[in-house]
Amino acid sequence: MAADETFVVVGAGHAGGRAVEAMRGAGFDGRIVLAGAESHLPYERPPLSKEVLAKDKDLAYCLTNSEDWYADNRIEVMLGDPVRALDPGRRRVVLDSGREVAYSRLLLATGARVRRLGLPGDDLAGVHYLRAIDDALALRADLREGARIVVVGGGFIGLEVAASARLRGCRVTVLESMPALLGRVAAPGIAEHVEGVHRRNGVDVRTGVTVTALEGGPRVERVVLANGEVLAADAVVVGIGVVPNVELAAAAGIETDNGVLVDEFCRASAPDVYAAGDVTNHYNPLLGKRMRLESWQNAQNQAIAAAKVMCGAEAPFAEVPWLWSDQFDLNLQIAGAGMEADETVSRENADGFIVFQRAGGRLIGAIAVNRPRDMRAARTLIAKRPDVPAADLADPSIPLRKLIG
Ligand SMILES: Cc1cc2nc3c(=O)[nH]c(=O)nc-3n(C[C@H](O)[C@H](O)[C@H](O)COP(=O)(O)OP(=O)(O)OC[C@H]3O[C@@H](n4cnc5c(N)ncnc54)[C@H](O)[C@@H]3O)c2cc1C
Structure with missing residues (x-):
């Protein structure tokens, strides 16, 4: 790593922010350019649907580092100026403003x-999506006491928004087109439990319903369902998933397939191009498969791993995937790759429960409801002792950490 090298990071979000920190942490002394489409310094997104909406926290609460930190660490931050083209042949990025930056190594x-919902009316005022701090602040302004908030999508984001809106005294309806909430979480009892928590907190949860249009003007006033029902709404929040921002890479000839394809060293298909975070479809050597994750852990730790590799380390990114969600007093944590389970084993106690997911007799995933400590042990078991017997997993008299061996 020569001091005359330049590392360019495209995307000043969570992964971008942690990557530049890790580059300096690994001793890289050259030029670092961090280019971001948003006009804010890197920040973490989990608080957007929780503390920002429910507790009036703002951007400062979410920032990964202060403005001074970037200056002190000689990070050239170029904000509000998205990168519009990459040229891996000439090793350059071109920003929207026309600025060009040459790189030795590039992190996407x-x-x-x-x-997007893609239905009539989804561009009316009062229809919200939630990804950025500006989205969260705009939504918060509509979460007035007594306001009728319709949430389209019963996944993590939709349910966290529903909880925050209830905490602000809104009247909240959640609409989910699938028969159960949390379609991404395939384990018996979880969706029912989460639905129960929401109902007990006054959320009107409706599953198996399809939205066909949003009506009103200029503000949204009504949500029309396929069954003919019409719901009055003062604001609508749509949380129906995300798509990875791969276009920049794809246009530059970098291989993509549901994300920028990277190996366990975060290397993309072009020389000296790396990628980290939600945008990647990466190979996880621990689980022996490719995956695209949308989680804090992946944004943080894959970015750190990528930065270290860019600085010359030879350590792969190999972790048990993990994410959490907080809704009312419910803490839900998910680890591993449980969607492929052929068997589940539950362990319950007074505070909550944990469901272990197995495939071919091996532990591949776990979902914990209000059992954060059990989840810590479960993550280690998935990584190190997938052969742990089902009977031991089910027996609450055996502390999980004892099974790690
Ligand atoms: C509301 C919300 C709540 C969440 N809660 C949780 C949670 O409780 N637990 C959990 O595990 N995970 C949670 N997540 C997921 C987690 O925050 C994301 O996985 C994480 O933010 C991904 O980080 P990233 O850096 O890959 O992407 P992002 O944080 O999305 O950052 C990407 C950045 O790149 C910028 N960009 C895109 N294209 C360009 C371009 N061409 N040029 C320059 N910049 C560009 C974008 O504007 C953006 O700022 C939540 C996410 C959201 C939105």
């Missing part, structure tokens, strides 16, 4: 954007 951390 362009994240993901919200999936």
